[in-house]
Amino acid sequence: QVQLQESGPGLLKPSETLSLTCTVSGGSVISSNWWIWVRQPPGKGLEWIGETYHSGSTNYNPSLKGRVSVSVDKSKNQFSLKLTSVTAADTAVYYCARRPYYAVDVWGQGTMVTVSS
Amino acid sequence: EIVLTQSPGTLSLSPGERATLSCRASQSVSSSYLAWYQQKLGQPPRLLISGASSRATGIPDRFSGSGSGTDFTLTISRLEPEDFAVYYCQQFGGSPMYTFGQGTKLEIK
Numbered sequence: 001q002v003q004l005q006e007s008g009p010g011l012l013k014p015s016e017t018l019s020l021t022c023t024v025s026g027g028s029v030i031s032s033n034w035w036i037w038v039r040q041p042p043g044k045g046l047e048w049i050g051e052t053y054h055s056g057s058t059n060y061n062p063s064l065k066g067r068v069s070v071s072v073d074k075s076k077n078q079f080s081l082k083l084t085s086v087t088a089a090d091t092a093v094y095y096c097a098r099r100p101y102y103a104v105d106v107w108g109q110g111t112m113v114t115v116s117s
Numbered sequence: 118e119i120v121l122t123q124s125p126g127t128l129s130l131s132p133g134e135r136a137t138l139s140c141r142a143s144q145s146v147s148s149s150y151l152a153w154y155q156q157k158l159g160q161p162p163r164l165l166i167s168g169a170s171s172r173a174t175g176i177p178d179r180f181s182g183s184g185s186g187t188d189f190t191l192t193i194s195r196l197e198p199e200d201f202a203v204y205y206c207q208q209f210g211g212s213p214m215y216t217f218g219q220g221t222k223l224e225i226k
Contacts, residue, residue, distance in 0.1 A: 045217060045218075045220045046156075046205055046207075046217040059212065061214060062214060095161055095162075101167070102150045102151075102152065102167060102168070103152040103164055103167035103168075103173070103209075104152070104154075104207070105167075105173065107161035107162060107163075108161065109160075109161060110161055
């Protein structure tokens with residue numbers, strides 16, 4: 001079965017760029033799925049960040065647009081998230097996940113990212 | 118942006134009781150575009166229901182979803198100890214913004 005694993009720095013300073021990678025195992029990024037990112041600030045609810053398809057199509061949360069980009073690396077069977085100019089408000093657990101239709105059916109375990117000077 | 122409002126914020130029940138969780142949308146959402154998730158502390162969310170009423174693979178039949186338009190419901194017919202968690206609804210009708218509700222915490226009474 002498909003498994004997802006997030007990786008990337010856990011601590012950033014304000015104004016830096018958050019870069020996370022999600023490695024897909026047991027399946028291919030070149031499939032009929034959207035590959036998505038969701039975050040969850042400590043003690044709070046889920047926030048949809050954005051998604052990408054292997055064709056290069058993307059959709060983003062309008063509240064983050066301008067700072068966020070999501071892309072697929074077919075050669076590495078990975079997809080990635082970049083969020084620029086981070087602040088403390090971007091501190092959260094970041095999840096990568098799969099959306100085959102109108103539901104998210106596979107999730108990574110999540111990675112905590114803290115923004116602090 | 119479609120806003121989802123879940124109620125109650127916290128639901129206190131005992132094992133064996135029936136739980137009814139509500140998700141109300143700020144505008145009409147196709148039933149095909151409404152999902153429910155369960156999240157336990159320190160874990161990622163788990164898909165329970167898609168298309169408002171279709172149980173995901175491996176989800177016990179004590180979980181059921183219903184509703185249409187702006188009002189959707191997740192029902193747990195007879196609570197088991199492992200069901201106490203936070204539950205979220207999510208809509209996919211407001212492309213490209215697929216919002217979540219704020220969550221309902223189901224706690225042991």
